[in-house]
Each structure stands twice: as structure tokens, then as C-alpha cells.
Amino acid sequence: MVENSTNYQRQTMSKQLWIYDTTLRDGAQREGLSLSLEDKLQIARKLDQLGIPFIEGGWPGANPKDVQLFWRLKEEPLSQAEIVAFCSTRRPHTKAAEDPSLKPILSAGTIWITTFGKSWDLHVTESLKTSLEENLAMIQDTIEFFRSQGRRVIYDAEHWFDGYKNNPEYALETLKAAVAGGAEWLVLCDTNGGTLPHEVTAIAKTVVTALANWGETSVQVGIHTHNDSGTAVANALAAVMEGATMIQGTINGYGERCGNADLCTLIPNLQLKLGYSCIANEQLSKLSESSRFISEVVNLAPDDHAPFVGLSAFAHKGGIHVSAVERNPLTYEHIAPEEVGNKRRIVISDQSGLSNVLAKARNYGINLERDNPTSRQLLQQLKELENQGYQFEAAEASFELLMRSALGTRKQWFEIRGFQVHCDKSSLATCNSLATVKVIVSDRELLEVAEGNGPVSALDAALRKALQNFYPEIAEFQLRDYKVRILDGKAGTSAKTRVLVESSNGHQRWTTVGVSTNILDASYQAVVEGLEYGLMLQQQTPSNSVILAESSL
Structure with missing residues (x-):
């Protein structure tokens, strides 16, 4: 018997948003990314520690690994996150209660189930090979079946934006079917990733208005965007500004083709820039560490230039920049790096000024004075070596050794x-x-x-x-x-x-x-x-x- 959800029932704060992570399912579809069962468990527990409310575990029955994941998490539950099972609506011309593909979904034992259905009439006729009326019945019947089994349902409206642009009346009918079935969230999916922010703004506003006109005040809107046009994060922000309260995405933007909306960029923008509540501030300060931990688990090099969490996100190279940021960080930093668990870095290169060298020395616990002759000698030596081809910007360990040599504190181990x-x-x-x-x-x-x-x-x-x-x-x-x-x-x-x-x-x-x-x-x-x-x-x-x-x- 599935127990009542407690996480979702917690008191809603002002401007509360619900983060839904799909790294384990949608993110795992990235080319070259392969996760073992233990990898998935490690990631799920890290997301749980980060305070993510909803974690999509995968599609039970699609492969043995996902089945095992749900069983392992039943034996050793997460501390606060809801683990979510994912599936499609029932097959055409088959009752949901009789569809064998839905039985493993129930066997996973999750409180929440996300089911996706077709919003685009092109997909109904070309992919499903069925009628528009039957597609509506598939959506409503599937959700009603899960609700009758005591589950709570998130409805992912696949290809929503393309479907709406092609046939708005029918696309809205699919949402009505989901509402009639008992879905608690309608998630608008830009599955092909081709929609631009101004289109998301207009269409999301239409959906929110339609729900109000239908008298459905308890049904909420979500957003799920892909990055094929490079606008996944911008699109998600646009939807939130129009009333979306669930944001689906992946850590580090992993996903098929060009990836999904990057939660490591979305969460700080929503919380620090727009004033929404996503996760606790102390959890936000662990975002950079979580991003790098998950990149290690999936065996992909971290993106050093990723916003907020990248190694270079708060790196300063030009001497004028370094001097300014040392006096007042606001001159070249849009937030305090510590808010997302990152650090300011002073980059050493042939473009460095004395400010870079002095600031870098302080990072190593070395206090060099501006008028100390060693400071100028070190700067000159740095520029000469970089002219010969050395690159200390990418080899900070070598620069620390160089600095300690100049100061006479470098130990000779051998x-x-x-x-x-x-x-x-x-x-x-x-x-x-x-x-x-x-x-x-x-x-x-x-x-x-x-x-x-x-x-x-x-x-x-x-x-x-x-x-x-x-x-x-x-x-x-x-x-x-x-x-x-x-x-x-x-x-x-x-x-x-x-x-x-x-x-x-x-x-x-x-x-x-x-x-x-x-x-x-x-x-x-x-x-x-x-x-x-x-x-x-x-x-x-x-x-x-x-x-x-x-x-x-």
C-alpha cells in the first residue's frame, strides 16, 4: 500500500517553486553517457542531499537497471525527495487497467508517477497511428487508472509547444483530458528544443489563463525544455515568469542531442536573481560541489566555463579586473561565489599584473607586499616563462611551486x-x-x-x-x-x-x-x-x- 506523500504537503512558501530532476532518465540519454545501478544510486542520494523535491528515477520495466533502482530505494529510502516513476500513456484501444506496460509502473511503488502523452496532432496520426479522439481517451484513462490506485500524477505534455503552434485547439483539449483524469501538474514540454523565449512566454500565459477559465485552480503548470536552440534555461525562466511552478531539468544540462535545461544555472537564477524559493540556502551553497561530484560519477569532464558552478565562473585574469575585484567584488562578480559553493580564482598568465600575483599568493596563504622586490621579480619571471610557452593559467600547481622557489620556501623532496x-x-x-x-x-x-x-x-x-x-x-x-x-x-x-x-x-x-x-x-x-x-x-x-x-x- 502506498503511503500518503509528506514532502509535497509541506507548507508552501511565498513564490515556492518545485524542482524536478530528470538526470537519471532524460540526462542518461546523452550520447556517451552510461550509468550503472550504483551510479544512479549515488546521484539520487546527492540530489536528495541538495534538497531536490522530485527525482525521476526512470521507466520501470524499460530495463532491469531501472527496476532494481526503484527496489533499492524502497529498501533504503531517500531522506526528503520524492522518487518518481516515468511512463507513457496506455496503448491505443486498450484499457489502462489491462495494459501490461503499466503494471511495472505500479510495482515500482512510488507515490508520484509522471506519464507523458501526445500534444501534437502530427504525432498522434504519424507516430501512434490512431485518431485524435483516441489519444484524448488514452491520456484521461491512464491518469484515472493511476489515480484509482492511489497514485499522484504529473502529466508531461510532450511536444507541447510544437503541438500548440500547429493546432492550438487540439493541444488545449489534451490538457483538458489530463485535468479530467486527475493530473495535479501539467508540464509543458519543448521536446524538440526549437521554441524561443518570446513564444514560451505567450503560450505559457495562454495555458495559465485557460486553466483559470476552466475553474481549475488546484492544477499547476510546469516546464520542461531542451537546449537545441541554446535557450533551454531562458525558456524555463520565461515560463516561470508566466506562472509555471515546476521546473524540470538535469544537473549540468545532460540530455539527448544538445541537452536539457541546466538546473545548476536555473536554480541560482530563480533563487538569487528572481527571489523564488527552490532549495534551502545552505543547500544552494553545495551546488558547485554537487555539480562536480555528478560529473565525476558520469565520467564526464566538468565544464569549467559553466555559469555559477564552473571553475572559471569567478576567475579573473586581466590585471585591472583583479585590482578592481580585490577592492570591491561587485565590479566584476554578479553574485558572491560562495552563495553557490564556488570560489573566486585569480588566473596567472602573461596578461597578469602585479595585482594578480599578490592576490594569487594570498590564496596560497602567502602575504606578499607590493613594494617587495620579490613580487616584481616573480611577475617578470612569470611573463618570461609564459613567453617561452609555459601556461600557468592551466597549471596552477606549477605556479605555486614557482612562487615558493622565488621565496625560498620550496622544499626539495628529491x-x-x-x-x-x-x-x-x-x-x-x-x-x-x-x-x-x-x-x-x-x-x-x-x-x-x-x-x-x-x-x-x-x-x-x-x-x-x-x-x-x-x-x-x-x-x-x-x-x-x-x-x-x-x-x-x-x-x-x-x-x-x-x-x-x-x-x-x-x-x-x-x-x-x-x-x-x-x-x-x-x-x-x-x-x-x-x-x-x-x-x-x-x-x-x-x-x-x-x-x-x-x-x-
């Missing part, structure tokens, strides 16, 4: 006396590499050899082998990413090369850089600094390292 790398191309299929390194640690000279599937892999393995007895924590370090950029392609094989290496200890990640006309030398520089920085992190608290704070996995 000293590399030399290395050799040999590649054995014994067949067309394989090319084995062997690296030899000579290292001095604690006044002891070590010579180690290791193999790898490439020269950088072999060099990294040899270094670790030499150092692990002295620094066991190195065993936890991983080389996460390796990027090579040819800086002067016209020089051919003699071109200067820049290598960026991203390392991780399972909790933090950091990036180091190397530049040389020899790709192995450039790789060596980046790999060695990556190990050195990782060892330095072991001695630092989170407040002493901006990399530690910004790069939590």
Missing part, C-alpha cells in the same frame, strides 16, 4: 640526476618502453628501471619505484590526464612542445606544466612537479591550498 628512455618497436602492434632514472633522496643515490606502454608511462613508473620507499603516499598518486601542444608547428619535428599533466591522489587533483623542444624532457618536467606538488599537499591543510579547495573530486 633530486633527479638524469634519466634515459628506450623504446623497443619489436612489432607493428606494440612499442614497449623502458625508462632508467637516477635520483637522490635523503643523500642516497638510487638507480631504478621500469617498463611502460609508452615513454611517459615508463618514466613515471621508474620515478615512483625510486621514491615509494621514502614517500609511501606516492602509491596513491595517479596520472589522470596528459595533454601535448605543439607551440610552433612551422618548426616541424624541432618544434617546442608544452605538456600539461593532471595528477590526483583520489581526493584532490592538480596540474603541472613542462616546456621543451624535446617532448620527453617537457613530460619529465611536468611529471616530476606533479609528484612534488602531491607530496607538498600532504603537509597542507585545505585552507593553505587553493588547488585543494577548488579541485575536490
Whole structure:
């Protein structure tokens, strides 16, 4: 027996909105994204902690994974979110009570069910191959059936905006059928993602007015937008301004084709800019961390330039900008980054002024004075190195090491006396590499050899082998990413090369850089600094390292 919902019955606040997350279903349709059962459970629990009221778990019966998800969440319920089952209306010319495809939906045991039906007459005749009258019966009968089983129903009006533009009278009839069946929300879906904000405004206003004219004051309107025209977030905001109270979307905008409306952009805009209540303020401050956590679970790199939650969302590069934002953040920041759990970053590059260097030093817990000669020397050294091809903007760990060298506080964990790398191309299929390194640690000279599937892999393995007895924590370090950029392609094989290496200890990640006309030398520089920085992190608290704070996995 399904118990009465408690979450939805909580006292409605002024300008209360209801966020409906469909990352586990619509978001999982993104090309290249595949979620295991454990992945889905992790994401659901993170969304629950974030305070999302409705989480769409998937379509029970469509695949074994979704069936297992609903059973697992029945055994270990979420703390506050409603888990929602998703399905289509019944089949044509079949009673809903007799449609076998609806039985798994009930078996999922959720209080809330979202069912979608056709709004566009083109889809009724071309996709369903049935009559317009039968489609109306399918919508009403399906919702009535779920209601008779004690469920509460959200109706997703699929292709709503295209349907309304093509045949407004019939599109409104489909909503009437849903209301007659007992739906509590009518969600207007821009399924093809081709509608623009001014159209959403006009059409959403028409629906809200129609509901009032029908005397349906208890039925609410929702919005579900796709990003094929790049306006998913704008469209959702437009609908809210016309009275929509449920906003459907996905974390990081995941979804098929160009994605869905990004809740990480929508929630702050609605709550901080427009004054609506979506989630608690303390939960909003966890938005950036939640975005990055979910990107790790789905194994997709976070979008550094995403609004609000991206690593670069509050990054300042130009010297004038840095100087201004240090005096008054309002000069170049539209909100305080901490409100969404993000941080201000000062980017170091050849465009940096002294303000950048001083601000960056403060991030590392280092107080440099403007009139300190070391400050000017460091700035000059930075610009010279960037002119040679170094890129500290993307390798902040290397810049911190550079800064500590200038100040005389850089600890020498080990000293590399030399290395050799040999590649054995014994067949067309394989090319084995062997690296030899000579290292001095604690006044002891070590010579180690290791193999790898490439020269950088072999060099990294040899270094670790030499150092692990002295620094066991190195065993936890991983080389996460390796990027090579040819800086002067016209020089051919003699071109200067820049290598960026991203390392991780399972909790933090950091990036180091190397530049040389020899790709192995450039790789060596980046790999060695990556190990050195990782060892330095072991001695630092989170407040002493901006990399530690910004790069939590």
C-alpha cells in the first residue's frame, strides 16, 4: 500500500517553486553517457542531499537497471525527495487497467508517477497511428487508472509547444483530458528544443489563463525544455515568469542531442536573481560541489566555463579586473561565489599584473607586499616563462611551486640526476618502453628501471619505484590526464612542445606544466612537479591550498 506523500504537503512558501530532476532518465540519454545501478544510486542520494523535491528515477520495466533502482530505494529510502516513476500513456484501444506496460509502473511503488502523452496532432496520426479522439481517451484513462490506485500524477505534455503552434485547439483539449483524469501538474514540454523565449512566454500565459477559465485552480503548470536552440534555461525562466511552478531539468544540462535545461544555472537564477524559493540556502551553497561530484560519477569532464558552478565562473585574469575585484567584488562578480559553493580564482598568465600575483599568493596563504622586490621579480619571471610557452593559467600547481622557489620556501623532496628512455618497436602492434632514472633522496643515490606502454608511462613508473620507499603516499598518486601542444608547428619535428599533466591522489587533483623542444624532457618536467606538488599537499591543510579547495573530486 502506498503511503500518503509528506514532502509535497509541506507548507508552501511565498513564490515556492518545485524542482524536478530528470538526470537519471532524460540526462542518461546523452550520447556517451552510461550509468550503472550504483551510479544512479549515488546521484539520487546527492540530489536528495541538495534538497531536490522530485527525482525521476526512470521507466520501470524499460530495463532491469531501472527496476532494481526503484527496489533499492524502497529498501533504503531517500531522506526528503520524492522518487518518481516515468511512463507513457496506455496503448491505443486498450484499457489502462489491462495494459501490461503499466503494471511495472505500479510495482515500482512510488507515490508520484509522471506519464507523458501526445500534444501534437502530427504525432498522434504519424507516430501512434490512431485518431485524435483516441489519444484524448488514452491520456484521461491512464491518469484515472493511476489515480484509482492511489497514485499522484504529473502529466508531461510532450511536444507541447510544437503541438500548440500547429493546432492550438487540439493541444488545449489534451490538457483538458489530463485535468479530467486527475493530473495535479501539467508540464509543458519543448521536446524538440526549437521554441524561443518570446513564444514560451505567450503560450505559457495562454495555458495559465485557460486553466483559470476552466475553474481549475488546484492544477499547476510546469516546464520542461531542451537546449537545441541554446535557450533551454531562458525558456524555463520565461515560463516561470508566466506562472509555471515546476521546473524540470538535469544537473549540468545532460540530455539527448544538445541537452536539457541546466538546473545548476536555473536554480541560482530563480533563487538569487528572481527571489523564488527552490532549495534551502545552505543547500544552494553545495551546488558547485554537487555539480562536480555528478560529473565525476558520469565520467564526464566538468565544464569549467559553466555559469555559477564552473571553475572559471569567478576567475579573473586581466590585471585591472583583479585590482578592481580585490577592492570591491561587485565590479566584476554578479553574485558572491560562495552563495553557490564556488570560489573566486585569480588566473596567472602573461596578461597578469602585479595585482594578480599578490592576490594569487594570498590564496596560497602567502602575504606578499607590493613594494617587495620579490613580487616584481616573480611577475617578470612569470611573463618570461609564459613567453617561452609555459601556461600557468592551466597549471596552477606549477605556479605555486614557482612562487615558493622565488621565496625560498620550496622544499626539495628529491633530486633527479638524469634519466634515459628506450623504446623497443619489436612489432607493428606494440612499442614497449623502458625508462632508467637516477635520483637522490635523503643523500642516497638510487638507480631504478621500469617498463611502460609508452615513454611517459615508463618514466613515471621508474620515478615512483625510486621514491615509494621514502614517500609511501606516492602509491596513491595517479596520472589522470596528459595533454601535448605543439607551440610552433612551422618548426616541424624541432618544434617546442608544452605538456600539461593532471595528477590526483583520489581526493584532490592538480596540474603541472613542462616546456621543451624535446617532448620527453617537457613530460619529465611536468611529471616530476606533479609528484612534488602531491607530496607538498600532504603537509597542507585545505585552507593553505587553493588547488585543494577548488579541485575536490
